[in-house]
Amino acid sequence: MEAGILVPSPTSSSPLSTPIPSVILTQDELKKIAAYKAVEYVESGMVLGLGTGSTAKHAVDRIGELLHQGKLQNIVGIPTSKKTHEQALSVGIPLSDLDSHPVLDLAIDGADEVDPHLNLVKGRGGSLLREKMVEGACRKFVVIVDESKLVKHLGGSGLAMPVEIVPFCWKFTAKRLQDLFEDAGCVGKLRTFGENGEPFVTDNRNYIVDLYFKKDIGDLKAASDAILQLAGVVEHGMFLDMATTVIVASELGITVKNK
Ligand SMILES: O=C(CO)[C@H](O)[C@H](O)COP(=O)(O)O
Known part of the structure; x- marks a missing residue:
């Protein structure tokens, strides 16, 4: 570079x-x-x-x-x-x-x-x-x-790392995403909007789970591959x-x- x-x-x-x-x-x-x-x-x-x-x-x-x-x-x-x-x-x-x-x-x-x-x-x-x-x-x-x-490191700002997922059994997918990064203290939250906490729906009619990490997620390519391997995941927000x-x-x- x-x-x-x-x-x-x-x-x-x-x-x-x-x-x-x-x-x-x-x-x-x-x-x-x-x-x-x-x-x-x-x-x-x-x-x-x-x-x-x-x-x-x-x-x-x-x-x-x-x-x-x-x-x-x-x-x-x-x-x-x-x-x-x-x-x-x-x-x-x-x-x-x-x-x-x-x-x-x-x-x-x-x-x-x-x-x-x-x-x-x-x-x-x-x-x-x-x-x-x-x-x-x-x-x-x-x-x-x-x-x-x-x-310095993606995901290290304490702010959300978004993952677009299909709405079908979203809790299941959110839990699997969270488990993937257990060592990094990952917490996954469904993105919502409005007073009633309605799920935010993307232009493609999907949901978003925002991942929050307490620690460095390590190798980004490995993290990307692991996320994309989960059925239910459509895409993630790392642009590597x-x-x-x-x-x-x-x-x-x-x-x-x-x-
Ligand atoms: O990825 C994006 C939208 O999906 C935006 O580019 C990103 O969120 C930056 O937004 P802003 O320019 O409002 O700070």
């Missing part, structure tokens, strides 16, 4: 070009800075994977803006969720799907965790399956994060060896990490 490159803030009028300010930037402003930087990788004629979440939303808005201004042309977007589908249509991005475009030029998406090898945790927004399908079909996958997403570039926005500027 190449060492990170610190890109000083330029001086024109885009959000990227705002000189390092003396005020503290909000997390959302940092997300926007990373997103705008990623959109610089977009060229006319590209087939683009459009990510999901509050960071990716800025990229989708920016692509729509550039299309509207005529600075980008002939873009085809492949959304990674129903939500992004709606947003992309609302900003005028022509859309298609993986059946029609099985190879994409570039995808831009956020992440929940990024480790030093550019492995990711994704899916706290619930779109991990479509994200993994679309981003796995891209020649280049640019991940956009604010610095709070950087971790998929990102080609990670753009990190911090108070100091933008760091671009390349595989």
Whole structure:
């Protein structure tokens, strides 16, 4: 992996070009800075994977803006969720799907965790399956994060590692997932929403079990394989060896990490 490159803030009028300010930037402003930087990788004629979440939303808005201004042309977007589908249509991005475009030029998406090898945790927004399908079909996958997403080890932040499972006997599958990582003190919780604790249902009509670890889960590839071997599991949120570039926005500027 190449060492990170610190890109000083330029001086024109885009959000990227705002000189390092003396005020503290909000997390959302940092997300926007990373997103705008990623959109610089977009060229006319590209087939683009459009990510999901509050960071990716800025990229989708920016692509729509550039299309509207005529600075980008002939873009085809492949959304990674129903939500992004709606947003992309609302900003005028022509859309298609993986059946029609099985190879994409570039995808831009956020992440929940990024480790030093550019492995990711994704899916706290619930779109991990479509994200993994679309981003796995891209020649280049640019991940956009604010610095709070950087971790030493995936699953070590104390936050959720999402696993999408079929609803059928979900407690059984959740227990088997938890047992798989007993040594790491794993607790699996069904993702719910609302006051009544209704199960969160993904775009693919599945459930999500969020795994929480007390200890390091060790070898990530082994963990991935073990999860995927369980009947009832559809996909997990570890994106191993998929990102080609990670753009990190911090108070100091933008760091671009390349595989
Ligand atoms: O994986 C995702 C959705 O499934 C998101 O990319 C991830 O949760 C990051 O979200 P945000 O940009 O809102 O912090």
